[in-house]
Each structure stands twice: as structure tokens, then as C-alpha cells.
Amino acid sequence: MEQRYTKRTFLLEILTILLGLIFLIPFYFIIINSLKSFSEILLNTAAWPKEFQWNNYAEAWKRLQYPKVFLNSLLITVFSNLVIVIFNSMAAYRLVRSPNKISKIIFILFISAMVIPFQSIMIPLVRVTSQLGLLNSIPGIVIMYLGLGAGFSIFLYHGFIKAIPREIEEAAIVDGCSSFCVFWRIVFPLLKPITVTIVILNSLWIWNDFLLPLLVLQEQNLRTIPLATFFFFGQYTKQWDLAxxxxxxxxxxxLIFFFFLQRHIIKGITAGSIK
Structure with a gap:
């Protein structure tokens, strides 16, 4: 049946376009002001640059030591996602396939941890991390991201695994597969949509995180991009053009990473709710 293009549809499209433009306003201010001189930013932040200062990017690249801080951010994000996916997918699978009171209690504890503000645990966390010798190390912060991201990741995996028919696993066991083999060769490949979703959401969080690296990575050669950017803001001067x-x-x-994988987000989230 052919759908008619109504006035209501037209108004909804206009409203959607306006909302999209509103969400793009911050990007406009960041991009435009990154191409201005410091004095021009102070005079009028909304105006178009009188002269494009492309040198801002070259100077920021140099002052950030961009290759080094980019590599630090990349290593932390990649390895954190790796351990989050491996350990939390196995944990969620065991909780789903062992439906008893203990599993339910453990699952509730993981979910409850999601509502605890990080600021309330950051001092004990740093103290314990220091005692374990994990300060100023990429493996140390990766372990912390594993713990902090466990609740949300297990919650998503838990809902998705419940939608996987158990008969598939039983058939593999009959063919001689062990529990370990069933998970990695049968179940885990089926988790691809939700795994991509978890990787995207955790990457957005870990890549942009400022507070935990500030507390844990105190050596200059371990700075991430957000930490390095922070040092453009001093006590007496704020270098907005370079920042x-x-x-x-x-x-x-x-953004490049997100645009390549964004189509998996809706697919992954909705698939866990459909049985």
C-alpha cells in the first residue's frame, strides 16, 4: 500500500532537521574556533574566522606529542575492550546457563554496581591500586576499566545470550564439544552484534575518560589525549586556540571508528530483547 506524504510528515521532517542542527552547534563552535587566533576567539566566538589559522593544528600536534599520546590512548582502549569482551562474555554466559539463586544474586550485584558513582570509590580505588603496584602502568588501568565496565557489559551480554536457543549448544555437546569449546566455537560467534555494540560504547567512554587516567597515570610518557589536552589550561592562561x-x-x-561501526549499535541493542 502506497503511503501518502502528509503535512504531519513534513512537519516531523522539519523538526528532525532542526534538532539535528541544534546537536551540530557544538561541533560548529569547536571547529570554527580551532581555526582562529587566541585574540579573535575572545572577540567573537560565533563569527567566521577572518583568517584561517591552520598552524594551530601543527602547534597542537607538536605540543601534545600527538603520536605518543595517541598510542597511549589506543593501547588503553584496545586492551581494555579486549579484556572486557573476553571476561564479561564468559561471565554472562555462565550466569545465564546456571539459573540458580547464586547466579541471580551475582547478576544483581553486577547491575547494582552500575549505579555507584565513580567519585565515591575513586580514593579507595587509587589506594588499593597503589598497594598492588598498578599505578603508572597501562596494565593497571586496563584492569580497572575491566572492573568498572563489567556491570554494563554483563547486563548487555546477559540479555542477548538469553535469546540464543539452548538446543544449539546441546547439539554441540552431543557431538563431543566441551563447555569451553561450545562457548568459543558456537556461542561467541553469535554474540557479534552485541559485542560490537559493547566495544563501541566502551570505546567512547574509555577514549574520552579524563578522571581515571588523571588519578592513575601520573607520568608524562603515559598521558592520554584528554590528559595532554588538559595542560593547555593553566592557572593564569588558557590557550583556547591550541586546546x-x-x-x-x-x-x-x-569519529572514524564510530562511523564505520554505528550500524551495529541499534542491531545489537534490539537483538537482545527479541527472542
Whole structure:
């Protein structure tokens, strides 16, 4: 049946376009002001640049030591996602396939941890991390991201695994597969949509995180992009021209990653609710 293009549809399209433009306004201010001189930013932040200052990006690249901080951010994000996916997918699978009171209690504890503000545990966390010798190390912060991201990731995996028919696993067991083999060869490949969703959402969080790296990575050679950008803001001066250029340099890799994988987000989230 052919659908008619009504006035209501037209108004909804206009409203959607306006909302899209509103969401793009912050990007406009960041991009435009990253191409201005410091004095021009102070005079009028909304105006178009009188002269494009492309040198801001070159100077920000140099001051950030961009290759080094980019590599630090990349290593932390990649390895954190790796351990989050491996350990939390196995944990969620065991909780789903062992439907008893203990599993339910453990699952509730993981979910409850999601509502605890990080600020309330950051001092004990740093103290314990220091005692374990994990400060100023990439493996140390990766372990912390594993713990902090466990609740949300297990919650998503838990809902998705419940939609997988158990008969598939039983058939594999009959053919001689062990529990370990069933998970990695049968179940885990089926988790691809939700795994991509978890990787995207955790990458957005870990790549842009500022507070935990500030507390844990105190050595200069371990700085991430958000930490390095912070040092453009001193006690007496704020180098907005370089800071905004640095923000663009930090956003670009994540935008490229997000645009390549964004189609999996809705698919992954909705698939866990459909049985």
C-alpha cells in the first residue's frame, strides 16, 4: 500500500532537521574556533574566522606529542575492550546457563554496581591500586576499566545470550564439544552484534575518560589525549586556540571508528530483547 506524504510528515521532517542542527552547534563552535587566533576567539566566538589559522593544528600536534599520546590512548582502549569482551562474555554466559539463586544474586550485584558513582570509590580505588603496584602502568588501568565496565557489559551480554536457543549448544555437546569449546566455537560467534555494540560504547567512554587516567597515570610518557589536552589550561592562561585544535585531533580517530561501526549499535541493542 502506497503511503501518502502528509503535512504531519513534513512537519516531523522539519523538526528532525532542526534538532539535528541544534546537536551540530557544538561541533560548529569547536571547529570554527580551532581555526582562529587566541585574540579573535575572545572577540567573537560565533563569527567566521577572518583568517584561517591552520598552524594551530601543527602547534597542537607538536605540543601534545600527538603520536605518543595517541598510542597511549589506543593501547588503553584496545586492551581494555579486549579484556572486557573476553571476561564479561564468559561471565554472562555462565550466569545465564546456571539459573540458580547464586547466579541471580551475582547478576544483581553486577547491575547494582552500575549505579555507584565513580567519585565515591575513586580514593579507595587509587589506594588499593597503589598497594598492588598498578599505578603508572597501562596494565593497571586496563584492569580497572575491566572492573568498572563489567556491570554494563554483563547486563548487555546477559540479555542477548538469553535469546540464543539452548538446543544449539546441546547439539554441540552431543557431538563431543566441551563447555569451553561450545562457548568459543558456537556461542561467541553469535554474540557479534552485541559485542560490537559493547566495544563501541566502551570505546567512547574509555577514549574520552579524563578522571581515571588523571588519578592513575601520573607520568608524562603515559598521558592520554584528554590528559595532554588538559595542560593547555593553566592557572593564569588558557590557550583556547591550541586546546580546541587538540580536541579536534582527539575526536577524529573516534569519529572514524564510530562511523564505520554505528550500524551495529541499534542491531545489537534490539537483538537482545527479541527472542
Amino acid at each position: 580546541l585544535a587538540a580536541l579536534i585531533l582527539g575526536i577524529i580517530p573516534l
